Amino acid sequence: MAKHYAMVIQLKKCLGCQACTVACKFENKVPDGQYRTKSPAIGPSGTYPHVKVFFEKQACQMCQDAPCVKVCPTTASHYNKDGLVLIDSHKCVGCKYCMTACPYDARFINKNTGTADKCTFCYDTRITKGEKPGCVSTCVGGALLFGDANDPQSEVARYLATHRTEVRKARFGTRPSVHYDYEGVK
Amino acid sequence: MDITWGAGAANPVIWGWLIAVYLFLAGIAGGAFLTASLTDLFKKNGPAKVIRSGAFLAPVAIIVGLGLLVFDLGRPLSFWKLIFNVNFGSVMSIGVFIISIFTVLSLVYAYLVWASVKVGGKVQVRVGRAASEAAVAEAGGTAGGREIVAILGALFALGTATYTGFLLSAVSTNVFWSTHLPGISGVPFLPFLFLVSALSTGLAATLIGAGKCEDLTLYKKIDIVLMVIEILLVAVLYASVRSVFFSGNLAVLFWLGVVVIGLLLPLLFSLYGVSRHKNLVVPTCGMVVIGGLALRCFVVYAGQLFK
Numbered sequence: 001m002a003k004h005y006a007m008v009i010q011l012k013k014c015l016g017c018q019a020c021t022v023a024c025k026f027e028n029k030v031p032d033g034q035y036r037t038k039s040p041a042i043g044p045s046g047t048y049p050h051v052k053v054f055f056e057k058q059a060c061q062m063c064q065d066a067p068c069v070k071v072c073p074t075t076a077s078h079y080n081k082d083g084l085v086l087i088d089s090h091k092c093v094g095c096k097y098c099m100t101a102c103p104y105d106a107r108f109i110n111k112n113t114g115t116a117d118k119c120t121f122c123y124d125t126r127i128t129k130g131e132k133p134g135c136v137s138t139c140v141g142g143a144l145l146f147g148d149a150n151d152p153q154s155e156v157a158r159y160l161a162t163h164r165t166e167v168r169k170a171r172f173g174t175r176p177s178v179h180y181d182y183e184g185v186k
Numbered sequence: 187m188d189i190t191w192g193a194g195a196a197n198p199v200i201w202g203w204l205i206a207v208y209l210f211l212a213g214i215a216g217g218a219f220l221t222a223s224l225t226d227l228f229k230k231n232g233p234a235k236v237i238r239s240g241a242f243l244a245p246v247a248i249i250v251g252l253g254l255l256v257f258d259l260g261r262p263l264s265f266w267k268l269i270f271n272v273n274f275g276s277v278m279s280i281g282v283f284i285i286s287i288f289t290v291l292s293l294v295y296a297y298l299v300w301a302s303v304k305v306g307g308k309v310q311v312r313v314g315r316a317a318s319e320a321a322v323a324e325a326g327g328t329a330g331g332r333e334i335v336a337i338l339g340a341l342f343a344l345g346t347a348t349y350t351g352f353l354l355s356a357v358s359t360n361v362f363w364s365t366h367l368p369g370i371s372g373v374p375f376l377p378f379l380f381l382v383s384a385l386s387t388g389l390a391a392t393l394i395g396a397g398k399c400e401d402l403t404l405y406k407k408i409d410i411v412l413m414v415i416e417i418l419l420v421a422v423l424y425a426s427v428r429s430v431f432f433s434g435n436l437a438v439l440f441w442l443g444v445v446v447i448g449l450l451l452p453l454l455f456s457l458y459g460v461s462r463h464k465n466l467v468v469p470t471c472g473m474v475v476i477g478g479l480a481l482r483c484f485v486v487y488a489g490q491l492f493k
Contacts, residue, residue: 016191030442040192054344055192060334067359069476074271091271094260097278103359109194172359 003082004064005121006149006156006177007136008165012184013143016041016055016173020135020144023111024059027134031111036119037062037135054185057144060085060106060119061168061176070100077116083177084123089115089157096139103169121146149177199449199490202382204258206486209350210387210479211251212285213380216347218389219244219292221405222299223336223343229404234303236405239395241299242389244292247391248285277356281349288342295339296424298332347384348483351377354489361427362489368426376428376485379419386412387478402467408457409474413453420444431488439484448477 016039024030024037028071037059066085072185074116077098092115099107099116110117122133131137136144147154152161158166165179222240225232256265269286273279354363355374367373389409393402424432432440452473459466 018192021193034192038193040194066356071276071278071356073273073276073282075273076266076271091267092261093264093267095278096258096260097198097269097276097357101357103493105196105198109260116260144375174359 001150003148004150004177005062005082005084005127006147006160006179007121007133008063008145008156008159008163008181009178010143010145010181010183011054011056012181013141014039014055014057015141017140019138019140020057022132023138024119027125028120030117032119034108034111038118042170052185056180058104058106059135059178061104061174061178062119062121063174063176065173065175067101067103067172067174071097071101073097080123082123082127084121086120086123087118089113089117092116103174105174198493199487201258201490203483203486204254204391206483207479208251208254208258208483209369209380209486210355211247211254212350213347213384213478213482214388214391215248215251215292216288216343216473217386218247218392219288219295219388220340220347220385221392223295223340224366226299226336227333227340228449233396233399233401233448235396235399236392236402238299238303240291241296243388243391243395244343245289245296246288248292252285259472261282264461273280277349277352281353284345284349288339288346290340291335291342291470295332295335296371298335301463302329302332311404332352336417344381347388348377348381351380354485357489360489361493362431363485365423365427368422375419375423379416379423379481379485382412382416382419383478383481386416390474390478394471406459406467410453410456413449413456413474417449417453420449428492430492435490436484436488436491439480439487443480447473448480452477 011030013018018039020037021035021039022070024035028036030036037057038056039055042054043058044051044119045054051142062083062085064142066077067087069079074091074137076083076088076093078086078088094109094114094116095111095175096116099109107116107118109115121127126133126137133147136146145156145159147156149160159181160179163181164183165181167174167179168174196422218240220240222237222244225240228236228476232401252286259265268282307329351372354360355365356375357363363376365375367375367378386409393399393405452470455466455470459470
């Protein structure tokens, strides 16, 4: 069976330490001022004593029905054999059509290359070597789970089977592979 | 909401004014070509100045527009990859071929119009009788070719003008751009709006370029019809999407640029001066052109600023 890499984010375990943001920076040599992953604070919302704040890790959602792949005029944005959305930078001309289509603002034009750039789940540098993405490995609170959702024994598959999770902006029907467990923060 | 911790939100405007002007110029090119070619095909002894103006304007507008588009790319020098890597599911990929073919046809048509003017001039001024017959035969030969180029070019001009709408409406995750015709969920709205605006602005720009002409009554009447249709379409758009898209700074652009300068004032001027008052042609057409630019800017920005 083909692999389907997925990520689960347990928001109640996130401290907002930004270790994932930094790990991604040095794993992927992302230019200054640009980000493949961000974890902005959502809130604070409410009034005392019911004030809430949480951190939401935001990056490419690895959609299985990806708007960016559909609109890309050169097939630079594509699905790879493991179900990930990746960019072939040799084919990309930097037209930004994918950026207008992505509802998650996950993409940017890399200042150095002029091509579209985004999270790859560290596919080339880590996954193919049997490691987990940089952000998952470094996460201080253990908020990030990663694995093959098609393998029922994987940590991710077991978590998804037993917890109520959501995908962001489900109304667009993009079928993301990144799942959010908002229990305890919303 | 302010970001209190973590990296801030990215600039929401991904396609800026360069793309808005490109969409506007592609519309001008399509409309100008249609004005020239349809005059050439259907109006025997139609005003030659109109044919010449539209035929020359179309390639200039589309090439300048494409220049802006290429300049806006992250890697401008790699634009040729758009031709060798095709995605038939992508509106932009299909558009690359429509616009490329249109650009070539508009250049050929401009050359044929230019050449016939030259030949015509020679016949009258300098050459003797035998040479004149040869020249007339040659001009006749190119006239047949010109007809084919005019017909094919008109089809691709329609394609180009409509494509600029499909480019935006195909972004299904953009609520504003992907607005559909009221009641018909499968049919996008923008291609219709941009096509009518392209015809209107292309005709207006062509008339400005034609300068003083004998009889423009037909063109003025067509322009009035186009403006009325466009007013209806803009009203439908206003009624069918959330009012947030018409708020903030964009409210001025929409109400003053698109509605007043682009539609209402030129319509009043046109109705007043439909057959007389030739001196109203340039200001009226000028406002139509400015309104078309305002419309492209408004749609491009509104879709990205409000989600």
